Amino acid sequence: MPTSAHTRPQTDSRRGQLLELGLQLFGSRPYDDVSIDDIAREAGISKGLLYHYFGGKRDFYVAVVAEASARLRAATEPDPALDPRSRIVAGLGAYLDFVDARAAAFTALMRGGLGTDPEIAGVIDSTRQVFVDRFVEGLGLTAPRPVFRTAVRAWIGAVEAASLDWITHRDLPRDTLLMLLLSSLGAHLVVASRLDPAAGVVLTDVEPLLGQLGL
Amino acid sequence: MPTSAHTRPQTDSRRGQLLELGLQLFGSRPYDDVSIDDIAREAGISKGLLYHYFGGKRDFYVAVVAEASARLRAATEPDPALDPRSRIVAGLGAYLDFVDARAAAFTALMRGGLGTDPEIAGVIDSTRQVFVDRFVEGLGLTAPRPVFRTAVRAWIGAVEAASLDWITHRDLPRDTLLMLLLSSLGAHLVVASRLDPAAGVVLTDVEPLLGQLGL
DNA sequence: CGGACCATTGAACTCGATTCAATGACGGAG
DNA sequence: CTCCGTCATTGAATCGAGTTCAATGGTCCG
Numbered sequence: 001m002p003t004s005a006h007t008r009p010q011t012d013s014r015r016g017q018l019l020e021l022g023l024q025l026f027g028s029r030p031y032d033d034v035s036i037d038d039i040a041r042e043a044g045i046s047k048g049l050l051y052h053y054f055g056g057k058r059d060f061y062v063a064v065v066a067e068a069s070a071r072l073r074a075a076t077e078p079d080p081a082l083d084p085r086s087r088i089v090a091g092l093g094a095y096l097d098f099v100d101a102r103a104a105a106f107t108a109l110m111r112g113g114l115g116t117d118p119e120i121a122g123v124i125d126s127t128r129q130v131f132v133d134r135f136v137e138g139l140g141l142t143a144p145r146p147v148f149r150t151a152v153r154a155w156i157g158a159v160e161a162a163s164l165d166w167i168t169h170r171d172l173p174r175d176t177l178l179m180l181l182l183s184s185l186g187a188h189l190v191v192a193s194r195l196d197p198a199a200g201v202v203l204t205d206v207e208p209l210l211g212q213l214g215l
Numbered sequence: 216m217p218t219s220a221h222t223r224p225q226t227d228s229r230r231g232q233l234l235e236l237g238l239q240l241f242g243s244r245p246y247d248d249v250s251i252d253d254i255a256r257e258a259g260i261s262k263g264l265l266y267h268y269f270g271g272k273r274d275f276y277v278a279v280v281a282e283a284s285a286r287l288r289a290a291t292e293p294d295p296a297l298d299p300r301s302r303i304v305a306g307l308g309a310y311l312d313f314v315d316a317r318a319a320a321f322t323a324l325m326r327g328g329l330g331t332d333p334e335i336a337g338v339i340d341s342t343r344q345v346f347v348d349r350f351v352e353g354l355g356l357t358a359p360r361p362v363f364r365t366a367v368r369a370w371i372g373a374v375e376a377a378s379l380d381w382i383t384h385r386d387l388p389r390d391t392l393l394m395l396l397l398s399s400l401g402a403h404l405v406v407a408s409r410l411d412p413a414a415g416v417v418l419t420d421v422e423p424l425l426g427q428l429g430l
Numbered sequence: 431c432g433g434a435c436c437a438t439t440g441a442a443c444t445c446g447a448t449t450c451a452a453t454g455a456c457g458g459a460g
Numbered sequence: 461c462t463c464c465g466t467c468a469t470t471g472a473a474t475c476g477a478g479t480t481c482a483a484t485g486g487t488c489c490g
Contacts, residue, residue, distance in 0.1 A: 036478060046439050047440085047479090049438055056478070057479090117246075147395070150395065156376060157375055157376020158369040162368060162372065169365075177365065179406075180403075180407065184399070187406070188373075188402075250445095250446060263471070272446095
């Protein structure tokens with residue numbers, strides 16, 4: 001096979017090196033302010049080589065955003081051994097820690113340059129979808145009722161906005177923010193339950209959570 | 216809008232015409248896919264004229280986003296004659312109606328192309344700030360405590376995410392979404408109150424609202 | 431030892447953004 | 461009515477970033 005063992009590591013490492021660099025560059029400067037020459041110079045390679053690994057600048061950017069997404073997802077991988085509430089607390093905590101530690105990568109992902117680009121929007125939306133699915137599944141909500149989908153989606157929006165606000169101002173204890181968002185999730189779910197009586201069955205799963213949250 | 220090629224009186228602001236066109240174009244295609252030639256051709260003017268009214272393509276884009284922001288703000292202007300709750304309901308309703316009617320302009324604003332561009336981010340953030348201020352002021356929350364600022368900011372994020380979800384799927388009655396978001400606001404405020412006991416004074420303003428929401 | 435493959439290069443090319451000197455229409459002043 | 465200044469408008473020239481590609485050289489495998 002042409003895909004022998006010796007070339008892959010080399011390829012992967014260079015690709016990884018470029019992605020890491022892209023995370024830095026796009027995390028600190030606008031897309032248009034990062035030229036191919038900049039990337040090549042900082043990576044110590046020629047312009048042309050970038051095209052060996054990526055289809056072009058836009059393609060490279062998409063890969064960088066996808067990389068940021070993958071890291072965020074990996075960092076917040078839920079632990080199946082935990083009960084639902086602990087799993088959410090752990091996942092949300094890991095999310096905040098990631099935001100705190102890798103603010104550049106996070107903003108690069110969320111503020112994603114080239115906003116109306118469907119490919120970028122796809123990466124970001126699928127990332128959000130992963131979180132929606134995790135929480136919906138973790139809570140035992142099987143039927144994807146519109147009200148619940150929108151409620152969870154709204155909550156994800158709240159998490160993202162609060163996270164950006166948090167790392168911007170840095171005037172809130174991490175755990176305070178965590179409690180705020182946890183309560184917000186509970187509230188969204190109970191409100192959704194009341195607005196969609198036909199899905200009343202799930203309330204039995206939601207109520208205990210709310211009790212623990214003090215709502 | 217006028218369809219005829221040359222029924223345009225001189226009194227018609229060319230600048231306004233271009234902004235209107237930009238709203239359409241950037242609302243339906245990625246930034247990179249809209250060339251100066253495209254804009255000029257569709258506007259029936261020469262490339263060079265665009266530079267007479269705007270500093271350049273990026274500058275033009277910023278102006279378009281600012282225009283979208285201005286329209287959204289104007290459409291949701293609060294009515295001082297109303298009591299706090301009615302004002303919020305009216306404002307939120309107007310917001311949803313705007314999103315519904317001018318989906319292109321809204322997504323152009325919120326998904327703002329060139330995400331990491333500080334100037335664009337500034338326009339979007341200041342738009343959000345206007346909403347934060349309106350709601351905070353409307354509720355009588357004078358002191359901008361971090362917890363409340365973050366809570367309101369999180370709620371704005373929830374509104375935006377829910378709005379995008381709403382116009383994407385269109386499987387939720389407007390008033391259901393409105394109730395969801397209204398309850399979400401109430402929940403965020405009461406949670407913030409509990410997390411920041413020093414700001415307990417504001418609870419007297421929040422509690423009545425919650426009662427009306429059935430929380 | 432030879433050949434193939436593949437990472438890598440640098441120069442050439444393309445195409446869109448930007449600049450600018452020239453044009454002409456309009457409106458006011460004499 | 462005519463001259464003049466202003467200003468919207470143009471089209472061609474320029475510029476630069478993104479992209480392409482044929483050539484190179486090292487490395488591994490048979």
